[in-house]
Amino acid sequence: MKYEMRIPAGVPGQTLAEIMEKFDVEIKQTDYGPIIYGEKEDLENAQDIIIRSLNERINELEGKK
Secondary structure, eight states, rough: OEEEEOOOOTTOOHHHHHHHSSSSSEEEETEEEEEEEEEEHHHHHHHHHHHHHHHHHHHTTTTTO
């Protein structure tokens, strides 16, 4: 079964490219913003990468890196 997951604001294009390369997902544009479309396990793995990417960016902005 395929599911949808909204992409939060601020996720870099490089991160989205990494997700598309590693997992069998599609990125689609909806009226409410972009989504990732795919199997549940792939979306969970994509979510982990998105969280890691956003945390790295936050650390850079706070000067922790």
